[in-house]
Amino acid sequence: MSTTCPSCGTASAGRFCPDCGVALNATCRECQNPLPLGARFCNDCGVAVATPTAARSRKAMVPWALAGASVAALALVLVFRPGGDEPAAQPTAATPAGPFAQSGAPAGDPSSVDLSSMTPREAADRLFNRVLSAEASGDTTQARQFAPMAVQAYGQVPQDNDVRYHLSELYRVQGDAAAVRAQADAILAADPKHLFGLFAAGRAEAMGGNAAASRTFYKRFLDAYGGEVSRDLPEYRDHQQALPSMRAEAERLSAQ
Secondary structure (H helix, E strand, C coil): CCEECCCCCCEECCCECCCCCCECCCECCCCCCECCCCCCECCCCCCECCCCCHHHHHHHHHHHHHHHHHHHHHHHHCCECCCCCCCECCCCCCCCCCCCCCCCCCCCCHHHCCHHHCCHHHHHHHHHHHHHHHHHCCCHHHHHHHHHHHHHHHCCCCCCHHHHHHHHHHHHHCCCHHHHHHHHHHHHHHCCCCHHHHHHHHHHHHHCCCHHHHHHHHHHHHHHHHHHHHCCCHHHHHCCCCHHHHHHHHHHHHCC
C-alpha cells in the first residue's frame, strides 16, 4: 500500500521514503521499538532512524545556489556608477592586446572578485581594461561606450604619469587628439623623457595628421628608451611586458 511521506510528501510503498530517507512504519534498529510514522529518532532509545539522502540535500541547496548566481550576475552589472543614474556594466577581465597589453590592472574571473572592496583606482583600471579589450577585439562601439566612464573614473583618483597615460589611451579611443596631447604634455612637463609621455605625444600628432612631429616624438622615445627603462619606475615595472611592444611600434612609425 502506498504511503505519503510526512516529511516531503513523496508517495512510497516501502519502509523508507525514496526521496528524503525518512522511515515509514519502521522499528528502531537498536531496540526494535515500533516507531511512529515519519519518525527520525527512536522515541525510546533516541537512535537516529535514517539520514536524509543526497537527493534531499541537493534539493535544499538549489534555492541558495540560484540566489548566489543571481547576486553574482547583479554584481557584474552594478559594479560602478560613474556619477550618473544608469549603472555601468562590469568590465571583463580580458587583457587588452597591442602595445599596452599588460596594463597592470586587476585580473582574474570577475565573478570571483569582491567588487564592493575595490578601490576607485581598481574600478577605473577595470573600465580601462574593458575599453582596450573591446577595441582589440574590433568592438569599437563598446570601446567608445565605456571610454567616457573610464575617463570619469580616473578623475576620482590621484593623478600620476600612469593615470595620465591611461587617460591618453582612452581619449585616443574617443578620437580626441587634443586631449591625448594634453595628457602627454602633462607627463612631459613633469618628466621630459618619460616614455609614456613621448609615446602618447607621438600618437596625438599622428592622429592630427602631423606625421613629421609624430616621427620626432617616436625617435625621442627610442633615444630615451634604454635610460628610462633602467630607472625602474613603478609604472615601467607595471607595464614591463608592454614596453617592448611600444618600442617596436615606435621603430615602425618613426621610419615611415
